[in-house]
Amino acid sequence: MKFYATTLSAKKKVWLFLLASVFAGCKEKAAVTLPPIKVNVVKAVVEDVPLYEDFVAQTYGLSDVEIRARVEGWVTSVNFKEGSAVKKGDLLYVVDDVQYKTRVDREASELARSKTELVRSQNELGRVKPLTELNALSKKDLDNATASFEAAQAQVSASEASLSNAKIEYGYTRVYAPFDGIIGISNVRVGDYVSRAGSTSVLATISSVGSVRVRFQISEREYLRIAKMSKEELAAARKNVQLILADGSPYPHKGEVNFANREIDPKTGTLTIEAVFPNPDALLRPGLFVKARVLLSTSPQAILVPQRAVLQLQNLSQVFVVTDSSALKTRIVEVGQKVDDAYIITKGLKAGDKVAVVGTMSLTPNSKIEEVEMKWREDTPKK
Known part of the structure; x- marks a missing residue:
């Protein structure tokens, strides 16, 4: 019995040792603190932001003419x-001109014959007229001579017209630009x-491509919004049309609205607008698909943050605001129009607020961070 008691005591000691080790490990883990996470931070900026609207458009030559035979x-x-x-x-x-050249020659010969007949009838009239005055010939002879002369004149006019038409058709056998x-x-x-x-x-x-026409369609809703703009805003929009090419690059020359169609297309519910752009380098060709960017208004003193800083959660938009203690706090915001790589924030932020650009990082509110100042619009030249 003594041997059994001694063995049981040894097992208890082993269990106590294991439990002590586990608690010691947990205590050590609880004592570990993670370092702050480095996060890109920008300040919300305030700018007068021009608001553009993009429309799918297509280019045409200033004149696109079919050359026809x-x-x-x-x-x-x-x-x-x-x-x-x-x-x-x-x-x-x-175009083969043999038959047209032959016709010109034939009409020229006919004209020559008509002129000869005119000379003969004119001489006949000149002979008959004085004899009629002397009663050597009757009035009927004078009438016949006069009629022959007038008919010869008409025939000459008809022959000249036929020859002119033949020459015109002969000229059409050569097609010029x-x-x-x-x-x-x-x-x-x-x-x-x-x-x-x-x-x-x-x-x-x-196609004439020294300048090009660009046509695009706007919806009825957009038309009504534009129609309600002031004369000053309309004048600015008319002269400030930009093009975005298929590769995303901006076209270096601005265009001007040329006209708007007289009616809304009942099939599509759109109004066709045409703008004219200079094309000195012949970069634009008819048929290109581009985006027409029109300046419709300006948002004064708009607050901007990068698009990457705004997190979309169903119908809500939120940002991570950096507090004075370098911690993150979520804030619900209202987002307006996109401007380049930014959003206009209409509610929820003020100028100078620090916003974290967290991207896809898994951060939670109250996380301690190390701020990494990120260059943004304040360091980018304005267009």
Whole structure:
């Protein structure tokens, strides 16, 4: 029995030792304190912010003209490089002109015959008229001579008109560029037959791109909002249209609104607006899809914070505000329009408030942080 008591006492000692070790470990863990987390911090800034509206738009040449055939015949010459710049008066196409040249010659001969007949009838009238005055010939002879002379005059006029028309059609066998521009892909090649009507009449399209037109549509709601703007605001908006290209870069030249369509399209409920932009480097080509950015108003003394600093939670927006003790506190805010990489805060912040840009970090209110001042709008040149 003594041996059994001794063994039990040893087991108790082991358990007591293990329990003491566990409590000692827990005590050591509780004593560990984490260092403050480094967090980017910015100050809410105040600016007069121009408010732009973006619209999907498309570019057109200042003039986009289809070059059409005005005579029928076989194409004998194409005298330009597709997609190249052409000058006003450059020869583009030649259509087989044999039949038109033949017609010019025929009408010229007819005119010569008519003039000969006019001379003969004029001489006849000159002979008959004095004889009639002497009663050597009757009044009927004078009337016949006069009628022949007038008919010969009319025939000469008709022949001149026919010759002029033949020359015009003969001139149409040469197709020239109507203005300076860029010509597109040719729809015909040498040996193709062209006509005045139908699909074969369109030879190519030429666009004037020294300036370009940009068209975009605004909704009825946007139209009504713009219509209620003051004359000063409308004038500023009209002359301050910007373009954002497909790669996201801004076009360096500003445009001006040219006109608004007379009606709201009943099919789409939109109003078409057209603006004109200078295009000195021919960067813009017809058919480009761009964004038209229009200055509609300015928000005075707007409070701005980075978009990354605003956390969206269902219908609520909140930010982490840094307190004087370098701790975080959540604050519900009301968010307005986006401006570049920022939000306008309409309620919940004031100028100078420090806001944490937490991104995807898992932070909680009252977390201790180490502030890392982040460069933002105050250090960025204003556009």
